[in-house]
Amino acid sequence: MILDSLDVSRDEWEKATGWQLKPEGACQGDVCVPLDGMTSGGTVDAAALAERLGMPLVHDDDRGLWASGPATVTGRALTSAVMPDLELPDLEGRPFRLSSLRGRKVVMVAWASW
Numbered sequence: 001m002i003l004d005s006l007d008v009s010r011d012e013w014e015k016a017t018g019w020q021l022k023p024e025g026a027c028q029g030d031v032c033v034p035l036d037g038m039t040s041g042g043t044v045d046a047a048a049l050a051e052r053l054g055m056p057l058v059h060d061d062d063r064g065l066w067a068s069g070p071a072t073v074t075g076r077a078l079t080s081a082v083m084p085d086l087e088l089p090d091l092e093g094r095p096f097r098l099s100s101l102r103g104r105k106v107v108m109v110a111w112a113s114w
Helices: 010-017 046-053
Strands: 007-009 020-022 025-028 031-033 043-045 057-060 065-068 087-089 095-097
Touching (some): 007 010, 010 020, 010 043, 046 057, 046 065
Antiparallel strands (some): 007 043, 087 095
16 A cells, blocks of 8 residues: 555545454454554544554655555465466576476565556
């Protein structure tokens, strides 16, 4: 989620994160996290919610933007550690399948310019 302010509308927060804000707290599926007054009216404190939900939050001073990542209240950022089989060109342009590394530990780094 990319933010230009840490005061976020409830609707924007729910749409961007998938966490519904209810009287019992922030809920997603069977997991609810108590918020203890972190919401007021139609806005939420994104920094406080990110901390409570275990979401990383970084700030770009030059652009005045914040970005938050997925919640980790369940102790895992991913539901599984299984990477889908991908086929991408290697540095020489030959096809390379991720499955050729099956049985080895692999770190996948993704990057986007936008």
